[in-house]
Amino acid sequence: MAENIKMVPASCTQCGGTVEVDAQSDKAVCPFCGTSFIVDRAINNYNVEHATIEHADNVNIDMSGSVKTVLDFVGDQMNAGREARRESRRIAAEKDKMMTMGFLKIFGIMFDAMMVFAVVAFIAMQFT
Numbered sequence: 001m002a003e004n005i006k007m008v009p010a011s012c013t014q015c016g017g018t019v020e021v022d023a024q025s026d027k028a029v030c031p032f033c034g035t036s037f038i039v040d041r042a043i044n045n046y047n048v049e050h051a052t053i054e055h056a057d058n059v060n061i062d063m064s065g066s067v068k069t070v071l072d073f074v075g076d077q078m079n080a081g082r083e084a085r086r087e088s089r090r091i092a093a094e095k096d097k098m099m100t101m102g103f104l105k106i107f108g109i110m111f112d113a114m115m116v117f118a119v120v121a122f123i124a125m126q127f128t
Contacts, residue, residue, distance in 0.1 A: 013037060 010021045010028070017032035029036050 010019045012019055012030040012033060012035055014035040015033040017030055019028055019030050021028045027036055027038055
């Protein structure tokens with residue numbers, strides 16, 4: 001009869017230790033921390049935590065209570081971050097525009113001064 005006992009691996013809900021659970025028994029005890037739990041719940045908990053999903057047609061997420069609060073908070077933080085980056089890019093673009101305008105003004109003044117000097121030099125050459 002001992003040969004027919006099926007041992008199922010499970011994780012302790014308290015310490016995370018691996019527990020060999022007899023699927024035929026009603027309860028089990030973690031050998032690491034001594035936590036007692038119902039075998040059916042321990043097996044199902046292990047199977048959910050270590051499951052591999054191959055295909056899912058539909059997933060429903062309960063977004064009420066604290067889950068909704070956390071998701072709303074994260075969404076607000078992401079939106080605030082996006083807005084801050086947008087504002088930073090806008091300020092940088094404005095600063096670049098101001099620097100370009102300043103450079104063009106200086107270039108224009110220098111060009112005008114050179115033209116005035118050239119005209120004055122041309123006129124002075126005509127009288128000499």
